[in-house]
Amino acid sequence: MSAFVSVNGVSLQYGGAEGTLALQDTTFSVAQGEFVSVVGPSGCGKSTLMKVLSGLWPVSAGHAVVNGREVTKPLDFVGMAFQNPNLLPWRTVLDNLMLPFEIVEQHRNKLRRQRAAYEQKALDLLSLVGLAGSERRMPWQLSGGMQQRVQLCRAIIHDPLLLMLDEPFGALDMFTREELWLVLQDLWIERKPTVILVTHDLREAAFLSDRVVVMSSRPGRIIAECTVDVPRPRRTEQIYEPTISEIVLKLRAQIGAARHTSSGRPENRQIAGPASA
Amino acid sequence: MTNKARRGIGRRLLPWIVIAAIFAIWELVVRSFGIPQFVLPAPSAIFAAGWKFRVGILDNSLQTLMTTLIGFALAVAFGLIAGIMIGSSSLVYEAFYPALIGFNAIPKVAIVPLLVIWFGIGTVPAVLTAFLISFFPILVNVATGIATTEPELRDVLRALGASPAQIVRKVGLPRAMPYFFASLKIAMPVAFVGSILAETVAANKGIGSLMLVATARFDVALAFAALLVTGLMGMALYWIANLLERRVTGWSIRGASDAVVLHPQG
Ligand SMILES: Nc1ncnc2c1ncn2[C@@H]1O[C@H](COP(=O)(O)OP(=O)(O)O)[C@@H](O)[C@H]1O
Numbered sequence: 173m174s175a176f177v178s179v180n181g182v183s184l185q186y187g188g189a190e191g192t193l194a195l196q197d198t199t200f201s202v203a204q205g206e207f208v209s210v211v212g213p214s215g216c217g218k219s220t221l222m223k224v225l226s227g228l229w230p231v232s233a234g235h236a237v238v239n240g241r242e243v244t245k246p247l248d249f250v251g252m253a254f255q256n257p258n259l260l261p262w263r264t265v266l267d268n269l270m271l272p273f274e275i276v277e278q279h280r281n282k283l284r285r286q287r288a289a290y291e292q293k294a295l296d297l298l299s300l301v302g303l304a305g306s307e308r309r310m311p312w313q314l315s316g317g318m319q320q321r322v323q324l325c326r327a328i329i330h331d332p333l334l335l336m337l338d339e340p341f342g343a344l345d346m347f348t349r350e351e352l353w354l355v356l357q358d359l360w361i362e363r364k365p366t367v368i369l370v371t372h373d374l375r376e377a378a379f380l381s382d383r384v385v386v387m388s389s390r391p392g393r394i395i396a397e398c399t400v401d402v403p404r405p406r407r408t409e410q411i412y413e414p415t416i417s418e419i420v421l422k423l424r425a426q427i428g429a430a431r432h433t434s435s436g437r438p439e440n441r442q443i444a445g446p447a448s449a
Numbered sequence: 450m451t452n453k454a455r456r457g458i459g460r461r462l463l464p465w466i467v468i469a470a471i472f473a474i475w476e477l478v479v480r481s482f483g484i485p486q487f488v489l490p491a492p493s494a495i496f497a498a499g500w501k502f503r504v505g506i507l508d509n510s511l512q513t514l515m516t517t518l519i520g521f522a523l524a525v526a527f528g529l530i531a532g533i534m535i536g537s538s539s540l541v542y543e544a545f546y547p548a549l550i551g552f553n554a555i556p557k558v559a560i561v562p563l564l565v566i567w568f569g570i571g572t573v574p575a576v577l578t579a580f581l582i583s584f585f586p587i588l589v590n591v592a593t594g595i596a597t598t599e600p601e602l603r604d605v606l607r608a609l610g611a612s613p614a615q616i617v618r619k620v621g622l623p624r625a626m627p628y629f630f631a632s633l634k635i636a637m638p639v640a641f642v643g644s645i646l647a648e649t650v651a652a653n654k655g656i657g658s659l660m661l662v663a664t665a666r667f668d669v670a671l672a673f674a675a676l677l678v679t680g681l682m683g684m685a686l687y688w689i690a691n692l693l694e695r696r697v698t699g700w701s702i703r704g705a706s707d708a709v710v711l712h713p714q715g
């Protein structure tokens with residue numbers, strides 16, 4: 173089967189010829205239903221890669237293909253979540269979850285007549301992430317972790333084929349973060365969307381993913397990858413057991429090696445070749 | 450009655466106590482220093498004058514209220530429309546903003562004589578002055594509210610395939626509502642001032658014209674009575690704007706209580 177997401181030699185330069193080169197000759201692919209994490213230093217172009225795949229920003233060179241079609245504009249089978257919860261503060265939790273239905277064309281027309289059914293979808297999802305009974309609350313009445321759960325629900329409520337998460341747990345404390353890893357795992361097991369998760373937490377990447385992809389510092393390209401062959405559902409304790417902790421160590425070593433080779437010659441963009449371990 | 454409830458009532462009475470105290474001190478100062486009527490009348494004299502000329506004052510107040518409200522309504526309508534257009538498009542913003550800044554810098558007093566030349570003495574110059582003077586704060590606030598939509602929030606919607614118009618409707622406008630209502634609280638008194646300003650130059654009716662007549666006759670007490678009524682009307686208008694704001698944008702006032710918060714479906 174051909175890849176569901178395939179990025180082929182993609183470069184992206186912000187703001188014309190003099191602008192920042194955020195991605196250079198990036199190539200990677202994701203299979204349907206796969207959970208892939210992208211890790212890399214801050215500013216290396218991870219969010220840029222997300223913008224390319226969601227059709228929010230055109231590439232300067234190369235091809236980005238999702239679901240068999242070249243990405244040229246936003247696609248409604250994509251769901252996104254970010255580090256900030258980005259909830260609409262004037263809407264209740266439930267009304268926030270209805271937002272994708274109000275926009276995605278296929279649902280927009282039916283929403284009026286089938287409102288109850290759509291709301292039931294939202295309520296089911298809320299109870300799946302442990303927020304049953306919170307549907308009438310306003311966003312500011314929720315903790316950061318709860319808001320992030322709502323954002324996850326909103327990203328997935330219209331059953332997107334591709335779920336893109338850009339450091340969604342970056343601003344949360346360790347305990348909340350681990351809780352949300354399990355929430356995300358449950359959501360993924362239940363719906364099996366293709367997931368691309370950007371994070372700078374190696375344990376998070378190793379715990380959640382089928383495969384972890386490492387990006388170099390700017391301009392970003394893929395310098396290493398690593399599969400995580402651990403059956404699901406995974407338990408958070410496994411992070412501290414050899415199966416996952418060894419992968420975390422291996423990733424660390426790969427990133428360290430990549431840093432080492434590139435730090436001496438920052439001008440040279442060729443040095444960070446595939447540093448497979 | 451609980452302590453807390455008693456303190457709540459005390460708080461609500463506080464502004465009235467302050468106003469009463471100001472009048473009391475004023476009365477005291479005027480009487481004890483023997484200040485003449487035509488320089489600074491005592492509050493008692495002002496109230497007396499106000500009562501004596503109550504019909505004229507009411508008549509002129511209603512005229513001013515009418516010109517203010519018509520000018521203000523025009524400013525709200527045009528300010529909203531222009532604000533939405535300028536806030537939604539950086540192209541429109543860049544094209545129109547410098548011209549608007551220049552226009553806003555022109556003192557509106559300078560325009561009133563022109564309005565008289567074009568429309569003659571009467572209601573129209575007052576309405577237009579109220580409009581011109583209160584239009585800009587509304588426009589700027591609405592435009593700011595829409596233009597400062599968080600890029601990520603915009604991306605969430607864009608990624609779902611939302612059109613620019615949908616983004617403005619679902620996010621830009623609701624987000625701009627607190628800015629809009631804040632601007633109404635500025636624009637309302639300003640429109641009022643605009644009306645009165647025009648009336649002192651170009652009208653034979655209205656509070657502004659009444660004040661002009663009163664001072665020309667050295668009836669300072671009547672002039673003060675007119676001022677007092679102006680202040681009261683300003684307070685009432687502000688209070689209405691405030692009430693509206695609380696009803697529509699309760700979500701942005703994160704009150705201490707978890708009481709019902711009204712929210713528009715936008
Ligand atoms: N809209 C933009 N315009 C110009 N430069 C940008 C823009 N967005 C990001 N960049 C630059 O591109 C580089 C990569 O950014 P980003 O993809 O956000 O990194 P990451 O998410 O990995 O931290 C950074 O140097 C950043 O400053």
Ligand SMILES: [Mg+2]
Pocket residue numbers: 215218219220338
């Ligand atoms: Mg980023």
